[in-house]
Each structure stands twice: as structure tokens, then as C-alpha cells.
């Protein structure tokens with residue numbers, strides 16, 4: 014493409030008009046999800062199979078294939094959506110490509126076996142929009158993902174992309190933009206929930222040049238992948254947000270700090286940045302305004318703590334990724350001691366929408382203190398797992414039961430953990446609480462970056478707390494005493510509880526240690542690390558007491574406190590468990606009741622899993 | 633500017649930290665990772681104090697005195713119950729890390745701790761990971777040691793422990809600054825050994841005492857711009873010579 018530079022907002026509008034006109038004439042589209050999860054499930058050979066099948070049927074010029082970013086329902090991948098109707102096919106294999114083309118595209122018949130069946134109602138659903146997982150969501154940020162090829166700037170522009178940037182340059186002064194972002198009530202999506210507009214205003218006013226703009230795409234929470242999916246599926250939204258932010262703050266240098274393990278995100282982001290440069294949206298003299306801004310991509314240091322603002326900046330400077338005290342804020346003295354604005358991927362992606370719709374319209378969604386939508390990574394014991402975007406203020410119950418489709422095998426709900434490894438565990442009584450920054454903090458958890466892990470009655474809350482503390486212990490940078498030494502001791506103490514040792518007094522010791530860690534740790538990793546312990550102690554104290562007073566693990570998880578035995582009435586003597594036991598702890602002749610020798614048994618649970626007659630009992 | 637520490641009104645300059653001002657006014661705050669020769673880092677978390685301000689609507693919080701910049705009207709409590717509790721907790725943890733460190737034992741005793749309530753580290757050494765050695769070595773310009781690993785596995789080490797990366801000049805600054813005596817060195821007539829390496833020694837031309845390692849003196853010469861010939865005598869002999877020269881000029 015020769016001289017594709019969009020030297021003015023008018024040129025952008027003209028290009029958009031041209032693209033749209035082209036698209037109206039356009040033929041049906043087969044969208045194939047090409048996010049990381051769907052790639053792992055085989056969408057690449059699937060796309061090839063579609064191309065092959067189109068060619069065989071002479072349809073290459075009539076039907077378009079579009080590979081998109083993540084649709085959020087990765088569990089069902091590879092996903093194929095036929096547009097414009099929105100016919101939704103799931104778990105599509107390369108061998109299905111032919112039948113989709115021949116039956117659906119050519120004859121208008123559905124391929125039944127690829128349609129989604131609601132696990133609860135058993136109803137078969139044809140259209141994406143009717144699937145409860147999607148229909149209850151509000152996909153303002155993520156919605157675009159399914160409609161465009163993330164490597165095509167044309168797709169983004171056709172869908173209205175960079176219009177917000179044009180509006181910023183054409184109609185607004187930097188101060189107006191900051192005012193608008195302030196008015197929108199946007200709060201940082203990376204964890205702390207800090208008011209974005211306020212941060213920008215402080216950075217703009219801070220003395221010192223140059224100023225830096227940074228996008229935090231380190232995403233170290235295990236199980237969270239919203240930032241990855243956004244960068245992979247809609248990188249231009251993040252780039253556009255950053256350019257608007259840079260113009261508002263007065264920065265000419267931007268960085269995106271991407272987690273090391275995100276190759277596709279880095280690739281798509283680099284393609285987007287390159288295209289934006291080619292179109293004159295990055296680089297010198299953007300829209301002939303005299304304003305320069307460019308973005309560099311930097312690969313993360315590979316540690317959870319590198320997502321913390323000061324550690325991230327140290328890492329960007331080429332130093333060890335360790336946090337430092339923030340008594341002087343990074344907006345005043347951040348990267349290389351200069352005023353720096355760090356925002357999360359999702360925060361940046363909200364910016365174009367705020368400018369485009371206007372703050373008032375944007376702020377119609379959400380609660381008093383938390384505006385807009387939030388993307389969550391819903392995982393654990395729910396029927397539907399994946400990325401879900403909901404308006405702030407939706408209740409946990411709606412997310413877990415309506416969108417998540419309830420608990421697997423209809424088991425009882427026990428808890429939901431929000432906020433990542435250092436978030437809190439909330440009980441059933443919290444299910445009707447609205448999900449927003451303030452409510453979650455009030456009830457002893459946090460928004461964090463948006464992890465939501467659902468647990469059923471088979472989860473032991475002590476064991477769970479121990480799991481998170483172990484994760485954090487491994488991820489602590491080790492710089493300061495309370496976090497480094499405290500996590501090690503906390504883990505020891507929780508281990509004791511899971512063995513039924515320590516007496517009730519150990520709970521006081523745990524609480525005292527948590528108090529020290531909360532108050533004395535250098536960064537938020539250490540000071541928030543007690544959350545999983547304190548919240549389970551608050552809401553599930555009885556479970557701790559059962560371990561300590563009765564040497565009993567109510568969920569049947571803690572190996573030192575459980576025994577496996579055979580329920581004589583149910584045992585048919587089928588020998589399956591005996592064969593499966595890896596340590597030969599089961600005795601019994603064929604067709605006779607079996608017996609487990611608990612001295613040999615290692616509590617591996619295999620017999621429980623293989624017995625077809627519910628004859629294995631754990632207590 | 634004026635601020636209040638434990639009810640006492642004290643004067644401070646912009647850019648100072650609470651710890652400096654407290655020390656100057658004879659108010660003692662325990663501080664393990666702080667040393668005036670290097671930048672503060674806030675690693676040990678022992679110097680916690682509580683701060684508040686008339687304008688903060690009752691908000692108060694704990695901060696590290698070694699890193700918190702003073703401000704007009706700041707109200708600091710260095711020894712209230714909350715502060716003592718948190719410090720005791722930090723010391724208890726340090727004692728579990730380094731049960732054999734006399735420094736930690738003595739400090740802990742001041743907070744009523746004779747024995748750690750936690751599980752002591754198996755095979756403990758004396759390193760509390762204050763990071764002073766790393767910072768002083770960096771300041772000297774050698775940057776020969778750093779912390780490696782993270783979390784509980786973090787240790788201070790010569791990078792990768794290979795010969796090529798060996799930047800240590802044998803100046804002993806790290807051993808001198810180490811508050812617990814973890815860094816040891818040996819020196820006899822011919823050699824000085826530190827960090828697993830032997831250094832030759834250079835002796836004073838006049839009195840013959842050892843004045844340093846050749847690497848150390850070369851480094852000083854390069855950094856200061858002074859000729860190597862400056863580093864042929866010990867400080868004492870050099871001073872004596874200067875005094876004699878001075879005496880000749882004045883009389």
C-alpha cells in the first residue's frame with residue numbers, strides 16, 4: 014500500500030467509509046477463533062481445511078474466512094461462527110469443515126452435532142447470542158474480538174476504530190481528555206482500582222521530561238488471561254488508548270511490558286504497532302498535529318512480582334525486578350526517575366470507548382463507585398469456564414450461575430475466590446453482593462485483575478489457603494523480611510493445620526503473623542498475601558476448627574486426616590479398585606467385599622474415582 | 633520545616649527521611665538495612681514507625697522511617713504499641729531466619745523475645761538479606777556481588793560464581809558493612825581471601841604494612857583519577873609525609 018498515511022482525521026473517516034462500502038457487498042464470513050486456546054485445540058488445520066473445502070466447492074471468492082481473537086468461551090474451542098447470522102459451532106474439527114460448507118453454507122442446513130447444547134436445560138442452541146454464557150454478558154470491550162482479524166488495521170477501522178483518537182485530536186485539548194476520563198469514573202483494571210483520570214492529571218502536572226506511558230501486560234495471576242486475549246484479539250484498542258493517553262498526559266514514549274509467555278500477544282501487538290506507524294497513527298506528527306508518540310514492546314521478566322508497578326519499571330530499566338517503596342509515587346518519579354503513567358491492558362482498552370461515547374454515556378454502566386464493565390476469568394468448578402465481561406455491579410450469583418451455568422454435576426456451591434492468588438474467598442452469603450471494587454474490598458476480598466475461581470463442597474478451604482500461600486511464597490521476590498520469611502512460616506503453620514496439629518491456639522499465631530505481613534511488607538504482594546488466609550478464617554473458621562479440634566477434614570481432602578474405606582453394602586467385588594490401587598492397599602476376592610488397608614493406603618483417591626458402585630467412602 | 637516525633641518538635645530539611653531526623657534528635661529507631669553510606673532500600677522492615685497528620689482526617693499508618701520523606705506537620709510515633717508489635721513480629725521472623733546471630737538475638741531481647749516462636753531455618757547462616765553488602769559494592773563501583781534467586785531461596789552471591797564474571801577487587805567493604813558478620817575474609821602476610829578468591833597484597837613503601845590488593849588500588853586510581861603512584865604508601869605514612877612537607881613550607 015503506497016502512502017497509506019492518514020494525515021488527518023478526515024482521511025481516516027474517508028477510509029472508513031470506503032471500507033464499509035466494500036464490506037456491504039461482502040459475502041458471508043466464516044469466523045474461526047484463533048486465540049491461544051483455540052490454536053492449542055487445532056484451529057490452524059481447521060482454517061486450512063475450510064480454505065480447502067471452499068476451493069473444492071469453488072467458493073473462494075464468495076465466502077470470506079476471518080481468523081479472530083478469543084471469543085471467551087475457550088472451553089468449547091475451536092469455535093466457528095458464521096456471520097452475518099451468528100450461527101455458533103463449537104469443538105469443530107478439520108473434518109467438519111466440509112460439512113459446514115456443504116450443509117450450512119450451501120444448503121442452509123445446520124450441522125447438528127456441532128451446535129451447543131446447554132448442559133443444564135439440554136436445549137440445543139443455534140445462535141451465539143442465545144447461548145446463556147454470552148447472552149448475560151455485556152461485551153463492550155471484548156465484543157469486537159469476534160468480528161475482526163486482529164492483524165488487520167482495516168478491520169479495526171471499519172468497526173469504528175481510531176475514531177476516538179481522531180476526535181481527541183480534532184475536538185479536544187489534552188485537559189479535556191483528562192476531564193472526560195475523570196468524569197467517566199474509570200478505575201484501573203490491574204488490581205488497585207485507582208482512578209485513571211486522577212493518575213493522568215497528576216502525571217501531566219508533574220515536573221520533569223520526558224514523561225512515560227506504560228501498559229502493564231504482565232498478567233502473572235495463574236488462570237487469568239483477559240489481558241492476553243485482549244492483546245491477541247484487539248491490540249489496536251490498546252494502542253489507540255495509549256495514544257490518547259499520551260496526548261492527554263504529554264508523553265512521547267510508550268512501553269508495553271508483556272508477559273514472557275505470551276508470544277501470540279507480542280506478535281499481534283507488534284503487527285498492530287507496525288500498521289499504526291504505517292498509517293501515521295504512531296510516530297511523528299500524528300494527524301499533522303505536530304504531536305509525536307511511539308510505542309516499544311518489552312518482554313517481561315517472567316515473575317509474578319514484575320507486574321507490580323515499581324518492579325515493572327525496574328525491570329524495564331534493565332535492573333532486577335524488585336519493588337521499591339512508593340512513598341514518592343511513580344506518576345511523579347517512575348521509569349528512570351521520570352513521571353510515568355502505568356495502566357493495565359484493559360484500562361487502556363476502555364479509553365477509546367470513553368472518548369467515543371462520552372463520559373456520561375460510559376458511566377451509565379456500573380455502580381456508584383465502579384463504572385463500566387469488567388472482564389473476569391471464570392474458572393473452577395463451574396459448567397462454563399472462560400472469559401466473561403459483565404457490567405460492574407452484577408452479582409456473583411449471576412456470574413456463577415447464569416453465565417457460568419452453575420456448579421459441575423450440580424454439587425453444592427462452597428466459595429468463590431476473587432482477585433487472584435492474594436484475593437479472598439467468599440462464601441455463599443456473599444453471592445448476592447454486587448461485584449465492584451468497593452464491595453469486594455469491604456467483604457475481605459478484592460477485584461484484583463479479575464480472576465474468579467469457583468469451588469464446590471469438595472474443596473478444603475485450609476488446603477486452598479495453603480495452596481495460594483505456597484504460590485505466593487514461590488513468587489515473593491524475597492527483598493523484605495515480612496513477606497519472605499512470613500510466607501514461609503505461614504505455609505508451615507497451614508501445613509500443620511492440614512495435619513490437624515497445633516491446637517486452636519495456632520489460629521492466633523496465624524492472625525498475628527498476618528497482621529505483621531499486612532502492616533510491614535514493602536509491596537502489595539506481601540501486604541495482601543494474608544487475604545486468602547484471613548478470608549477463609551473469617552468465613553470458614555469451622556473448617557479450620559474441624560481440622561484442629563476433631564482432626565477431621567470436612568471436604569475429605571487433607572491426606573493426613575482422611576481414611577478411605579469400602580462401604581460393604583455397595584461393594585460388588587468387581588476388583589476394579591484392587592487392580593487400580595497403585596500401592597496394593599486393597600484386598601478381596603472376586604465377588605466378595607473388598608477391604609482397604611489404611612496403613613498402606615496413600616490416600617491417592619484412585620479407587621474412589623474408578624469404583625462404579627459408589628462403594629468407596631472418604632472421611 | 634517542623635515535625636513532631638514522639639511528641640517532641642524537631643526541625644528537618646526537605647529531602648530528609650524520618651530516620652535521619654530522629655537519629656539527629658537522639659530518638660532511637662532500630663534499623664538493620666540502613667547505612668548512611670548507601671541509598672536506603674527498605675528491606676528489613678524493622679524501622680517501622682506510625683505517622684499521621686493534622687490534615688489527614690484521622691488517617692494513620694505504618695511506614696519505614698529510613699525511606700519516608702519528612703514533611704511539614706508530620707506526627708511520628710516511634711514506639712507505640714502497634715509499632716512495637718509489628719517490630720517484634722519482624723524480629724521474631726528474623727530470629728527464625730538467623731537464630732545464631734547475636735545482633736538479632738540482642739535486638740529481639742529488647743522486644744521480649746528470647747526464642748523465636750516460628751520454625752527456625754534449617755542450616756541457618758547469619759545473612760539477614762539486608763542487602764547492605766550489595767549496595768556498598770555497587771557504590772564502590774565494583775558491583776561484584778548481587779542477590780540471586782527469589783523468595784526464601786534468595787542469597788547474596790558472586791554472579792553465577794564463575795571466573796570470568798569475577799569483578800571483586802577484594803576491598804573488604806562488604807565484610808565491613810555487614811551487620812551480622814556473615815561475610816568473612818582472611819588475611820595473612822601474603823594473601824587476602826574473600827568470596828572464595830585469593831588476592832595478592834600491596835605493601836606500604838615506607839612502613840611495610842599491607843595497604844590493599846592490586847585490583848583494589850587500580851580501581852581506586854581509575855575512579856579517582858589519581859596516579860597509581862599515589863597508592864604506594866599507606867594513609868598513615870602519606871599523612872606523615874604531607875605533614876612534614878607542610879611543616880617545611882610554613883617554617
Ligand SMILES: Cc1cc2nc3c(=O)[nH]c(=O)nc-3n(C[C@H](O)[C@H](O)[C@H](O)COP(=O)(O)O)c2cc1C
Nearest residue numbers: 201202203229231232233320321322356357360537
Ligand atoms: C504482586 C503484584 C502483581 C501485579 N501484577 C499486575 C499485572 O500482572 N498486571 C497489571 O495490570 N497490574 C498488576 N499489578 C498492579 C500494578 O502494580 C498497578 O497497580 C497497575 O498496573 C496499575 O494500572 P491500573 O491503574 O490500570 O490498574 C500487580 C500488583 C502487585 C502488587
Ligand code: SF4
Nearest residue numbers: 490492493496536539
Ligand atoms: S512484599 Fe514480597 S514481593 Fe514485595 S518487596 Fe517484599 S519480598 Fe518482595
Ligand code: SF4
Nearest residue numbers: 594614615617618620
Ligand atoms: S486411595 Fe489410593 S492408595 Fe488408598 S486404597 Fe484407594 S487406590 Fe489404594
Ligand code: SF4
Nearest residue numbers: 769800801803804806
Ligand atoms: S570485597 Fe569484593 S564484593 Fe566486597 S565490596 Fe569489595 S569488591 Fe565488592
Ligand code: SF4
Nearest residue numbers: 759760762763765810
Ligand atoms: S551478607 Fe551481610 S550485609 Fe550482605 S545481605 Fe547478608 S547480612 Fe546483609
Ligand code: FES
Nearest residue numbers: 046048051083087
Ligand atoms: S481462544 Fe478461542 S475462544 Fe478463547
Ligand code: FES
Nearest residue numbers: 663674676677698
Ligand atoms: S532500616 Fe528501614 S527498612 Fe531496614
